[in-house]
Amino acid sequence: MGRTPCCDSKVLKKGPWTPDEDKLLVDYVQANGSGNWRLLPKLAGLNRCGKSCRLRWTNYLRPDIKRGPFTPEEHKSILQLHAIVGNKWSMIAAQLPGRTDNEIKNYWNTNVKKQLRQGQAAAVGEQAALASLGGGAASCPAARHMAQWETARLEAEARLSLLSGTTSVATASVAASSSSSSTAAAGGAEAPPDIYLRLWNSEVGDSFRKSARSAAREDQEPANASDEAAPVSATFARPGDDSSAASNVTAAAAADEYQVFLDLAAEDFELFHGRHGGFPLFPAVDMLGETSLYTAFD
DNA sequence: AAACAAATCAACCGCAAACTT
DNA sequence: GAAGTTTGCGGTTGATTTGTT
Structure with missing residues (x-):
């Protein structure tokens, strides 16, 4: 061209x-x-x-530009959205009224990255102690994100297998990954597509896995390179899952952390509800009884 | 007060998608 | 459908500001 x-x-x-x-x-x-x-x-x-x-107009002169420091809510949204879509600054900006992609990008590259670095540095000390418990990656933000994704994927697969009945999870996953609006539209009577599966099997999930793995590898190599073969998800297992390495962690602590993640995930879902393709979410969103950010903005 | 380092952020660049002819 | 054009995006740069010695 x-x-x-x-x-x-x-x-x-x-x-x-x-x-x-x-x-x-x-x-x-x-x-x-x-x-x-x-x-x-x-x-x-x-x-x-x-x-x-x-x-100049879109990043500075537009009348609806919101100036000033990011609020804690905005900070949280940026973290969560970035965990889902990665460096898609325009998509993230679309969820933060008055903020530009450039502003968010700058914010991420300065404040957030710095915080993550500091968190990783702090985690180095903890990892040595946690390694003996089999939870060496627990404090590493990148690894924790990875663990969250993996757990979410497993949960989504289980949920989908329940919903789809005779349809195999593998088939459903492939369909979800190549999915398209036409698939969703044509399959109106089918079980709702799962956002986790779709994201996990999409390019977004792929790039996330790559970056998270490399980040986790960088974080862990100096401390316990031998742990690499172990699935990251094992560090974020569900309470009561006695087959995982997390059995070393107390059930109560695991339950708490798992609940935090479920809350986080639910919020992630809400952020995407109705936008970016508008794919429907599983009923958990309604069960939360909270107002979606979208409805607040609309 | 001066020099230096680090942080911040506006603006630029190149690429690619979307649109038009 | 191909070629040309415009727009939007993400990465990067560099000037300015702020903090530290």
């Missing part, structure tokens, strides 16, 4: 915007709408490329 340079002119201005330029852009967009970004600079009397104008 052909592609012309974004800015064909050699003398277009770059760098920080002046208040005058901002005013020209705001005045023009408010009067005429954004329309064609390529033509906009000329029409607005700006010596900038259209791309630069669009970026």
Whole structure:
């Protein structure tokens, strides 16, 4: 496919915007709408490329931009959404009204990454002690995410196998992974597709597994490389699952942690309910009795 | 007060999807 | 359906600000 340079002119201005330029852009967009970004600079009397104008408008000048530090709720949402979709900043931004993808990206690359690094550093000390309990990865954020995903996947498979009756989980998983809206639409009478399975088998889940594994490997190698063969999910087993390595952890503690994860997962589901394809969720959402973020925003 | 380091964030760049002809 | 064009996205850069010595 052909592609012309974004800015064909050699003398277009770059760098920080002046208040005058901002005013020209705001005045023009408010009067005429954004329309064609390529033509906009000329029409607005700006010596900038259209791309630069669009970026300035969407990331800074838009009237609905929310300034100021991120709230704890926003922080939490970013963490949860990032755990699901990864570096899809625009998708994350879509769930945080007034926040831009650029802002969230910057926030992630500075604050959140820093916090995760600090958490990992703190975990190094704990890992040595926990290794003897068979829970070496418990404090590592990346490994914990991985464990959550794995547990969720297993739970989803079990749930799906109950729902689908004669249909094998493997078949359902493949269908879910290649799934499409047409599949969902055509199968209106089928059991609802499972968000965990769909996400887990999608590119999102795939990229998550890759990044989480490599991160977990980096975290664990110095401490206990021999543990790599053990399934990560074993560190996050359900209470009462005596076949797992987590049997070393007390049942009460495991139950608490498992409940926390279920809560987290339920919140994740709510965040996606009605958006990004609008695939239906399992009934747990309704059982929560909480207001979805979406309904709050809509 | 000066020098340096670290953190922050606006803006740029290149790619690819989406759209138009 | 191919080619051309526009738009949106994610990664990265670099200037500025803030903190520390």
